Amino acid sequence: MREPHFWSNPQRHPGWQAHLLAPLGGLYALATKRRVAKAPEGYKARVPVVCIGNINAGGTGKTPTTIAVMQRLQTQGVAAHVVSRGYGGSLKGPVRVEERTHRAAQTGDEPLLLAAFGPTWVSKDRAQGVAAAEQAGAEVILLDDGFQNPSVQQDAAIVVVDAQRGFGNGRCLPAGPLREPVTTGLARADLVLSIGNRAAQEVFTSLWGAQIASLPHATGALEPLPTGMDWRETPFLAFAGIGHPEKFFDTLRALGANLVHTEALQDHQALPPALLTRLAAEAQMRGAQLVTTEKDAVRLPKEMRAQVLTLPVRLNLDDWSPLDAMMSRIGVPQRPA
Structure with a gap:
């Protein structure tokens, strides 16, 4: 589902659609609150568990955050394992993801990408996945999502937010983009990480600085890795099935790429033969090179x-x-390499 435009309206002026849907948003928020507060006590791991989650529905940058945190811990000599539900995958788990043998249809696309950077487990039952990672020697466990899921006790939680979008109009689904109210979610958080360029960070601070003032706040940006590719030389047909495909297209344009066509897919959307055949034929007709994201490439x-x-x-x-x-x-143990 594409994000409705009114979700991005200012908090003070969320739009008539948000007002109309506000009662449903209130029910959604109440259901989340009850699930978090009244669920049985979750599994307590013997090692620290850090949740990398969000308050917004949709893409905020959790996967690149998980990769960055995992690599940071690795440089400090810490054995970090990732546990994911494996959204879109068929495996019930718990099973350790093998990058070379598993397919995205089995594990989900994000765990398959994460497995290239460190030990990654998929498990529909998060507690079982955490227990499996413990047994395999994890010294710290990174929960990929699960901020609103109480099945595992979290020692710390990072709320990841897109700095440009912030928390949208501040309303809960379907009146806005939130899984729960900002104040409710931030009350359980230990760190807010906003992702975006300097201008986006300034927008985020101006709109939401007061709400996050009591929490540590880290900032960062997604930056392309240097590959030696001159993106200005070739026409490209770009496609992406991530939370906000336009961000990927904008990144390519910033590198100087000439995008003759862009195909915005749904997040985690399957790539059936008919779709890929059409994209390949259109690229050939336009004399363009196909290009996509890392997350889409594993599918x-x-x-x-x-x-x-x-x-x-x-x-x-x-x-x-x-x-x-x-x-x-x-x-979390720290042993500088």
Whole structure:
């Protein structure tokens, strides 16, 4: 589902649609509150558990955040494992994801991408996944999503937010983009991480600075990895099935790429042969090169991966000290390499 335009309206003027849907948003918020508050006590791991989640529905940058945090811990000599529900995958788990043998249809696209950076587990039952990671030697467990799921006790929680979009109009689904009210969610958070360029960060601080003032706040931006590719030389047909495909297209344009066509897909959308055949035929007709995101690339059939370029991006934090301090506070071991 494409995000309705009124979800991005200012909090003070959310739009008539948001007002009309406000009662349903209130019910959604109440259901989330009850699920979090009244569920049986979750599984308590023997090692620190850090949730990387969000208050918004849809893409905010959780996957690149998980990659960045995992790599940060690895440089400090910490064995970090990721546990995910494996959205879109068929495996019930718990099972450790093998990048070379599993397929996205089995594990979900995000776990398959994460497995390239470190030990990653999929489990529909998060508690079982955490227990499996513990047994395999994890010293810290990163929960990929699950901020509103109480089945595992969390020692710390990072709320990831797109700095440009912020918390939208401040309303809960379907009146707005939120899974729960901002104040309710932030009351359980230990750190807010806003992702975006300097201008976007200024917008976020101006609109939401008061709400996050009591929490440590880290900022960062997604930046393309240098690949040696001159993006200005070739016409491109870009496609993406992520939370906000236009961000990927804008990144390509910022690199100088000439996008002759863009195909915005649904988040996690399957890539059936008919769709890929159409995209390949259109690219050939336009004399363009196909290009997509890393997350979409893992859903491509093996026989087509050589035909599609991938633009890798990584999250760079302006200052790691808020996150390092949080990890130290909950007892994550740090052994500088």
